[in-house]
Amino acid sequence: TQLLEQSPQFLSIQEGENLTVYCNSSSVFSSLQWYRQEPGEGPVLLVTVVTGGEVKKLKRLTFQFGDARKDSSLHITAAQPGDTGLYLCAGVRGNTPLVFGKGTRLSVIA
Amino acid sequence: GAGVSQSPSNKVTEKGKDVELRCDPISGHTALYWYRQRLGQGLEFLIYFQGNSAPDKSGLPSDRFSAERTGESVSTLTIQRTQQEDSAVYLCASSLAGSRYEQYFGPGTRLTVT
Numbered sequence: 001t002q003l004l005e006q007s008p009q010f011l012s013i014q015e016g017e018n019l020t021v022y023c024n025s026s027s028v029f030s031s032l033q034w035y036r037q038e039p040g041e042g043p044v045l046l047v048t049v050v051t052g053g054e055v056k057k058l059k060r061l062t063f064q065f066g067d068a069r070k071d072s073s074l075h076i077t078a079a080q081p082g083d084t085g086l087y088l089c090a091g092v093r094g095n096t097p098l099v100f101g102k103g104t105r106l107s108v109i110a
Numbered sequence: 111g112a113g114v115s116q117s118p119s120n121k122v123t124e125k126g127k128d129v130e131l132r133c134d135p136i137s138g139h140t141a142l143y144w145y146r147q148r149l150g151q152g153l154e155f156l157i158y159f160q161g162n163s164a165p166d167k168s169g170l171p172s173d174r175f176s177a178e179r180t181g182e183s184v185s186t187l188t189i190q191r192t193q194q195e196d197s198a199v200y201l202c203a204s205s206l207a208g209s210r211y212e213q214y215f216g217p218g219t220r221l222t223v224t
């Protein structure tokens with residue numbers, strides 16, 4: 001059983017389009033992290049959301065943490081080819097290791 | 111400053127051989143993690159070291175897998191009697207104490223078992 005479900009698994013869009021990817025769980029997390037991984041590299045942290053209902057913006061990326069701290073979304077406005085990559089969410093519960101989702105593989109076509 | 115480094119970057123081995131993968135964390139990071147990432151998949155937790163505490167080995171898939179860490183520095187992941195299903199990218203990450211802190215990942219070691 002996957003503790004964190006990410007959807008969609010794959011997404012291919014044209015440059016300039018908007019998109020939203022989701023990270024859902026039946027468990028509560030104290031915080032949630034979003035990472036982006038490019039081919040041949042390790043994941044890099046984009047943002048950490050901590051408070052239920054919190055919204056954080058990083059340029060064209062908007063992250064939201066669900067009120068119940070069980071889910072999160074990532075919205076990208078006017079996607080660019082440089083946004084291509086694997087987007088991973090990871091949940092924090094106390095001092096236990098991070099729980100990673102399987103990721104959403106995004107391809108933005110110029 | 112130096113990030114997390116891993117070696118080798120690529121390793122091809124024959125089925126049944128043992129392999130050792132190395133991770134050099136960021137200086138001062140007390141937490142160190144190993145993950146496995148199969149082709150096109152997300153990250154599978156393997157093992158977690160935190161300071162001098164006993165490591166969390168709950169993610170190791172079999173007793174062929176083991177890892178050690180010397181103090182708060184280098185870690186090695188050893189896979190004995192490798193199998194084809196062990197083929198994957200093995201990622202190491204380090205962080206300040208506790209999983210709530212940002213993890214800094216190395217570039218990974220791509221292991222291919224033939």
